Amino acid sequence: MRSSFPPLSCLLAFEAAARRASFSAAAIELHLTPSAVSHQIAKLEELLAVRLFERSGRSIELSEAGREYMSRVSGALDAISSATDNARKGVRNALYVHAAPSFASLWLMPRLADFARAHPGIALSLSSSVVHSDFASGQVDIDIRYGVPNWPHLNVQPVFEERIQPMASPAFIEKHRIEKPADLLNLPLIQSVVNIVQWGDWFRSRKIVFSSGQFAFRFDRTSMALDAAVQGLGVALDSSSVAAGHLHQGRLRKVFDERWCLKVHAHFLVCPQRHVQRSEVTNFIDWMREQAVEPERAVAPT
Numbered sequence: 001m002r003s004s005f006p007p008l009s010c011l012l013a014f015e016a017a018a019r020r021a022s023f024s025a026a027a028i029e030l031h032l033t034p035s036a037v038s039h040q041i042a043k044l045e046e047l048l049a050v051r052l053f054e055r056s057g058r059s060i061e062l063s064e065a066g067r068e069y070m071s072r073v074s075g076a077l078d079a080i081s082s083a084t085d086n087a088r089k090g091v092r093n094a095l096y097v098h099a100a101p102s103f104a105s106l107w108l109m110p111r112l113a114d115f116a117r118a119h120p121g122i123a124l125s126l127s128s129s130v131v132h133s134d135f136a137s138g139q140v141d142i143d144i145r146y147g148v149p150n151w152p153h154l155n156v157q158p159v160f161e162e163r164i165q166p167m168a169s170p171a172f173i174e175k176h177r178i179e180k181p182a183d184l185l186n187l188p189l190i191q192s193v194v195n196i197v198q199w200g201d202w203f204r205s206r207k208i209v210f211s212s213g214q215f216a217f218r219f220d221r222t223s224m225a226l227d228a229a230v231q232g233l234g235v236a237l238d239s240s241s242v243a244a245g246h247l248h249q250g251r252l253r254k255v256f257d258e259r260w261c262l263k264v265h266a267h268f269l270v271c272p273q274r275h276v277q278r279s280e281v282t283n284f285i286d287w288m289r290e291q292a293v294e295p296e297r298a299v300a301p302t
Contacts, residue, residue, distance in 0.1 A: 006047050013040035014052060015077055018062055018070045075139050094123045095280040099144035102222035103267055104128040106242050108144070110299040115287055122280050130194070135272050141281050142271040148196060149265075155273050157285065158265040160292035162239040164197040165261035167252045169232045178235075178255055181206040188216030188234035192225035196266055199237050205262055226252065239266065241295035248298040 016026035017037060027034045045052050052066035062070060099108055104126060115124065133140040135154075149156050166184060176187055181203070189199055203210035216234045219225045226243050229236035230251045236243075240261070246252040269288060275281045 006044055007040075010040045010044035010047070011073055011077065013037045014044055015070070015073055017041060017053070017060065018066065019074070021060060023060065072134075072136070075134060078139060080138075093121050093280050094125065095284060096125045096127075096139060096141045097144065097284065098127050098129070098133045098140045098142075100146040100267070101128045101130065103144060103146060103242060106223055106226070106245060107295075110245060111291055114291070114299075115284070118287055119283050122283065124284075132270075135275075141275050141278065142269060142284060145268050145270050146194075146196075146266055147268075149268050151270055153272075154270050155276055157269045159267040159269060159288060160241060160265075160295040161263055162241050162266050162295075163258065163261040163263055164195075164202065164237060164239055165258075166202070166235050166237050166255040167226070167240070167243055167247070168229050168235045168255055170250065170253050172229075172232045172235070173253055173255060181256070181260065182208055184235060184255075185210070185214070189214060190225050190228050190234040190236040191215045191218045192222050192236070192238060193218055193220050195222065195238065197237070197262055197264055202237055202262060206260070244296045245299070247296070 012030060013026060013032070013036075016029050017023050020026050020029070023034045023037045023041075026032075027037045030037065041052065048069075050065045050069075051063050052069060053060045054063050105128070108126070112124070112126070115122075127140075132145055132151075133143040135143075144159065145151070149158075168178075176183070178184065178187070185208070191199060199215075200210050217225075217228050219228065222238055222242055225236045226238060226246055228234065230246060235255060236252075240247060240254060243252055247254070269285055271281060276285075
């Protein structure tokens with residue numbers, strides 16, 4: 001038994017009170033009296049030697065230490081709840097995957113039917129956000145992260161080599177008769193502010209001086225930047241792998257040929273080394289490798 005592990009009753013009382021900002025509401029949820037909830041939280045504060053709530057009359061508010069503790073405890077309790085539900089329902093071989101939002105919706109989701117056919121015994125749960133998973137909470141088995149890899153003590157594998165290039169709607173390209181990179185300087189450009197490769201990087205690779213003040217639209221999601229390009233609002237600079245669905249359905253076209261793209265690794269499969277020992281994780285990683293052989297291939301609708 002872990003000596004530093006506090007009683008579960010204290011953790012449940014703390015989490016409910018923190019979530020509801022009320023000892024009374026937590027008491028109703030847990031079928032306890034308010035004084036019992038208060039006692040459990042006082043016991044937890046004594047064990048931690050830290051004040052978790054600031055009390056003022058009948059109102060309570062998490063202290064700074066309480067907010068930090070809640071961010072950890074909440075995830076851990078959610079993981080216990082999910083594991084319990086799976087056990088109760090007879091779910092085996094559960095796999096929890098987290099991914100960057102645009103990658104999840106544009107590249108991974110269209111391929112999940114193939115994963116289900118290849119591994120019908122794995123119960124996959126997928127979530128997405130721009131915040132990297134906290135593996136300490138036990139909620140996620142593998143995280144597909146976007147960015148520059150700097151995650152020590154974790155198993156990190158690139159998903160595929162991405163080709164970053166200008167893309168626009170066919171009508172936009174035809175209307176503006178784009179022939180060379182310098183032509184883009186006179187056209188509305190769409191910026192995805194979270195991308196690790198920006199327009200300035202692409203123009204520098206073409207030895208063209210570029211002013212960052214000419215963006216027509218800025219977005220904090222790749223999916224929105226590509227949607228804007230589909231609507232003919234300008235030229236987007238992004239991964240042709242992530243945009244594969246738009247390209248194959250003719251909503252977008254590559255403005256130039258492959259010689260004028262920048263190649264980078266930007267999406268990574270990340271997990272603790274111990275997770276790789278699970279067959280569900282290795283099956284998912286192997287499947288991702290198979291899919292990554294042709295990251296821009298068309299995916300048939302299911």
